Amino acid sequence: MFLDKKIEVYFQPIISIKEKKIFAFEALTRGFDKENNFISPLELLSEARKKRCLEEFDNYIREMAIKKFATYYEKDKNLLLFLNFESSVIDKNIKNNFDFTNLVKQLNIKESNIVLEIKEDTINSNSTLQEFCEYYKNLGYIIAIDDFGTGYSSFDRLAIVKPDIVKIDRTLIENINKNYINASILKSIVDISHKIGALTLAEGVETNDEILICMKNHIEVYQGFFFEKAVETITDEIKVNILEKINTIGSEYKQEVKNHIDKKNSILKKMKHLTKDIVHTISQEQTFHFEKVKEVMKVNTNIEAIYLIDFLSGNQINDTLIDSISKGFYQASKHNEDHSLKEYYYITKEAKTKEFLSQKYISKATGNMCRTYARVINLNEDKFILCFDILTN
Numbered sequence: 001m002f003l004d005k006k007i008e009v010y011f012q013p014i015i016s017i018k019e020k021k022i023f024a025f026e027a028l029t030r031g032f033d034k035e036n037n038f039i040s041p042l043e044l045l046s047e048a049r050k051k052r053c054l055e056e057f058d059n060y061i062r063e064m065a066i067k068k069f070a071t072y073y074e075k076d077k078n079l080l081l082f083l084n085f086e087s088s089v090i091d092k093n094i095k096n097n098f099d100f101t102n103l104v105k106q107l108n109i110k111e112s113n114i115v116l117e118i119k120e121d122t123i124n125s126n127s128t129l130q131e132f133c134e135y136y137k138n139l140g141y142i143i144a145i146d147d148f149g150t151g152y153s154s155f156d157r158l159a160i161v162k163p164d165i166v167k168i169d170r171t172l173i174e175n176i177n178k179n180y181i182n183a184s185i186l187k188s189i190v191d192i193s194h195k196i197g198a199l200t201l202a203e204g205v206e207t208n209d210e211i212l213i214c215m216k217n218h219i220e221v222y223q224g225f226f227f228e229k230a231v232e233t234i235t236d237e238i239k240v241n242i243l244e245k246i247n248t249i250g251s252e253y254k255q256e257v258k259n260h261i262d263k264k265n266s267i268l269k270k271m272k273h274l275t276k277d278i279v280h281t282i283s284q285e286q287t288f289h290f291e292k293v294k295e296v297m298k299v300n301t302n303i304e305a306i307y308l309i310d311f312l313s314g315n316q317i318n319d320t321l322i323d324s325i326s327k328g329f330y331q332a333s334k335h336n337e338d339h340s341l342k343e344y345y346y347i348t349k350e351a352k353t354k355e356f357l358s359q360k361y362i363s364k365a366t367g368n369m370c371r372t373y374a375r376v377i378n379l380n381e382d383k384f385i386l387c388f389d390i391l392t393n
Helices: 041-050 054-075 087-092 100-106 126-138 156-161 180-195 208-216 236-283 290-299 343-350
Strands: 006-016 021-032 080-084 114-118 142-148 165-168 199-203 221-223 303-310 355-357 369-379 382-391
Touching: 006 054, 006 236, 021 041, 021 054, 021 221, 041 054, 054 080, 054 100, 080 142, 087 126, 114 126, 126 142, 126 156, 142 156, 165 180, 180 199, 199 208, 208 236, 236 290, 236 303, 236 355, 236 369, 236 382, 290 303, 343 355, 343 369, 343 382
Parallel strands: 021 080, 080 114, 114 142, 142 165, 165 199, 199 221
Antiparallel strands: 006 021, 006 221, 303 382, 355 369, 369 382
């Protein structure tokens, strides 16, 4: 087939940071000419297509990978092997093209330790894609969608594939600390993946910042040059280096979590101080005096809006007290508006501290960025939830 070339399979480690271990290997093709010069995988595949032996080449690489994996599997039965499938081969045939299943059985490897990677966006037929996934899932294999979030990959195909693992493409993760649009897309992919019971994997991670943001978004496993490139042999030295990197990034993440908690507590403390005078003024009265509250608001210009909610029903007691509306299509909430499904109502109601501080959001009253600080107060022996929309930078 490629007698003038040396074909090898390299393994790139896939890492579980929280479990502090190598979670899996991805098998990657490496080719070399007679002078031992590197030949790219794309070039090898292109040549296989030209020689009309792509299917044979695809199977050959897969079998090489499984045989190599068997030596690692003997030592660690929890390891997984990720195997790539050429989409054009899947499009042609479902079951009869692939004989790797016999080799897996011969080597006494559990099917559930083999992950079949597919690029769903390059497969033309939904029915073919679905049949392939269902067939191998029924045999016990794990299905992963590769390079999700790029090309023509789409959320609706997640329902067709029902993947066990979603590999998020490098293009979404690169410089994600500076790209807020990609950060939002990433969060959506992770959320929907978790809802369908799929593990998420960040591909191509290269920097601390990329990994830390992915960890904040609850991505479980990682693959990329930050930990290790694809190598011919996973040595003990490589394992030690990976563990050191895991410990380093783990310590940084724990510090980030601590900083986040400290920052939130600090913001909550500021909110309490900012609203102290208004809460005191209101709590001394038998009824809610709007004019007195307005006077205090004039002093505290960071407080954009105030509204009172009935503790039992969640309905607003008064029209929102607000200085001005910055954009025409925004509108402050009115008397008797239902807030029962708003976080600042039901979380405050159930919280032990009887208070709540929201994340930043765009105010529907003004279009400004704000947080809502809510707390339970008593007026004339009745309970209410007093809400403050407070401007943020």
